[in-house]
Amino acid sequence: xxxxxxxxxxxxxxxxxxxxxxxxxxxxxxxxxxxxxxxxxxxxxxxxxxxxxxxxxxxxxxxxxxxxxxxxxxxxxxxxxxxxxxxxxxxxxxxxxxxxxxxxxxxxxxxxxxxxxxxxxxxxxxxxxxxxxxxxxxxxxxxxxxxxxxxxxxxxxxxxxxxxxxxxxxxxxxxxxxxxxxxxxxxxxxxxxxxx
Amino acid sequence: xxxxxxxxxxxxxxxxxxxxxxxxxxxxxxxxxxxxxxxxxxxxxxxxxxxxxxxxxxxxxxxxxxxxxxxxxxxxxxxxxxxxxxxxxxxxxxxxxxxxxxxxxxxxxxxxxxxxxxxxxxxxxxxxxxxxxxxxxxxxxxxxxxxxxxxxxxxxxxxxxxxxxxxxxxxxxxxxxxxxxxxxxxxxxxxxxxxx
DNA sequence: CACTATACCAAACAACTGTTTGTTTTTGGA
DNA sequence: TCCAAAAACAAACAGTTGTTTGGTATAGTG
Numbered sequence: 001x002x003x004x005x006x007x008x009x010x011x012x013x014x015x016x017x018x019x020x021x022x023x024x025x026x027x028x029x030x031x032x033x034x035x036x037x038x039x040x041x042x043x044x045x046x047x048x049x050x051x052x053x054x055x056x057x058x059x060x061x062x063x064x065x066x067x068x069x070x071x072x073x074x075x076x077x078x079x080x081x082x083x084x085x086x087x088x089x090x091x092x093x094x095x096x097x098x099x100x101x102x103x104x105x106x107x108x109x110x111x112x113x114x115x116x117x118x119x120x121x122x123x124x125x126x127x128x129x130x131x132x133x134x135x136x137x138x139x140x141x142x143x144x145x146x147x148x149x150x151x152x153x154x155x156x157x158x159x160x161x162x163x164x165x166x167x168x169x170x171x172x173x174x175x176x177x178x179x180x181x182x183x184x185x186x187x188x189x190x191x192x193x194x195x196x
Numbered sequence: 197x198x199x200x201x202x203x204x205x206x207x208x209x210x211x212x213x214x215x216x217x218x219x220x221x222x223x224x225x226x227x228x229x230x231x232x233x234x235x236x237x238x239x240x241x242x243x244x245x246x247x248x249x250x251x252x253x254x255x256x257x258x259x260x261x262x263x264x265x266x267x268x269x270x271x272x273x274x275x276x277x278x279x280x281x282x283x284x285x286x287x288x289x290x291x292x293x294x295x296x297x298x299x300x301x302x303x304x305x306x307x308x309x310x311x312x313x314x315x316x317x318x319x320x321x322x323x324x325x326x327x328x329x330x331x332x333x334x335x336x337x338x339x340x341x342x343x344x345x346x347x348x349x350x351x352x353x354x355x356x357x358x359x360x361x362x363x364x365x366x367x368x369x370x371x372x373x374x375x376x377x378x379x380x381x382x383x384x385x386x387x388x389x390x391x392x
Numbered sequence: 393c394a395c396t397a398t399a400c401c402a403a404a405c406a407a408c409t410g411t412t413t414g415t416t417t418t419t420g421g422a
Numbered sequence: 423t424c425c426a427a428a429a430a431c432a433a434a435c436a437g438t439t440g441t442t443t444g445g446t447a448t449a450g451t452g
Contacts, residue, residue: 163363
């Protein structure tokens with residue numbers, strides 16, 4: 001009877017699924033989801049378009065997989081910074097630096113998370129938003145720790161800082177200020193009193 | 197001989213070009229440029245797809261027209277705020293409020309400017325970027341006036357604030373905080389010393 | 393070694409895309 | 423009233439899109 005329950009599918013070692021995900025992540029982050037065709041992805045993975053549908057039911061499901069991996073990688077990059085002790089402001093700066101590094105240079109997966117608007121893909125928008133929210137709660141911890149004046153709105157502070165970080169994808173060009181430098185300057189603008 | 201130079205084309209009063217632009221602005225801001233078809237726009241304007249090509253040589257040229265009008269409207273909304281006298285911080289707050297109101301609620305044209313990434317439309321990317329830069333110089337004036345500590349990097353301050361404002365399109369939902377309230381809170385976070 | 397699920401190929405499908413071409417209607421100025 | 427320009431129609435084009443279907447090789451298990 002136990003054999004009848006042997007439903008589990010043993011994956012094969014020559015599986016090209018990782019190749020598909022890598023290619024999709026690269027294209028989605030370079031050209032955007034809407035401008036990427038299944039043929040682009042299949043070609044880069046060295047296979048035929050139809051073969052992708054063995055692994056994913058639709059283009060949107062493929063996006064969800066890439067997006068989820070992207071969130072995972074951003075968290076993976078940020079968590080160590082979040083765990084470090086000492087000054088909460090220094091910790092926030094490290095978190096921002098890790099966040100920036102992930103979405104500007106390190107990972108095509110992470111870039112997809114910032115670049116693709118959930119609303120653009122209605123079929124899976126709710127799932128993408130849920131994934132993004134999940135990370136934002138992680139980020140919010142770095143703000144929760146800050147010693148701030150009593151009546152400071154930490155929610156708005158989170159939206160402001162995260163917005164500034166994410167929008168950097170629009171204007172950032174490699175070779176100029178590094179993510180670390182940018183993170184430092186951004187946090188300093190919030191920390192230090194601008195009004196002399 | 198003078199008649200031979202009568203090249204000027206007298207436009208007709210039943211011209212539906214404004215309808216086309218309005219429809220395009222609405223679709224581009226709702227669904228994005230890539231997800232909007234010429235048939236969508238033509239249908240909303242009450243005409244056939246091919247007829248659009250009497251007014252615009254391509255879909256991209258239509259985008260440029262909408263984008264330019266968007267920049268014009270944002271500037272139109274921000275300029276009065278920029279002209280007001282008194283406290284530079286209050287002026288910055290007004291500028292931010294006007295900027296937010298334009299791109300969050302007032303104008304579909306303005307929303308296109310923030311929503312559409314120039315890089316997504318290579319054929320006209322340079323022109324879109326130039327238009328956006330033109331406005332950003334306007335915005336920068338509100339920052340140039342601020343009385344800041346000597347060694348403050350106003351360029352980074354501009355990038356940070358503008359990023360925070362523009363990204364709000366991602367999370368803003370009408371009915372909650374108004375653009376005015378958001379602008380006030382954002383500016384206050386920069387102005388007031390967060391470190392007690 | 394046999395056999396089964398895995399992973400892919402090969403080829404097509406219908407729908408949709410931006411655009412072109414030739415023709416027709418309509419408008420405003422002379 | 424006449425007429426050239428303006429503005430739109432009607433119909434098609436070639437290419438691309440996501441996806442489906444049926445067949446096939448192959449790797450790992452018993």
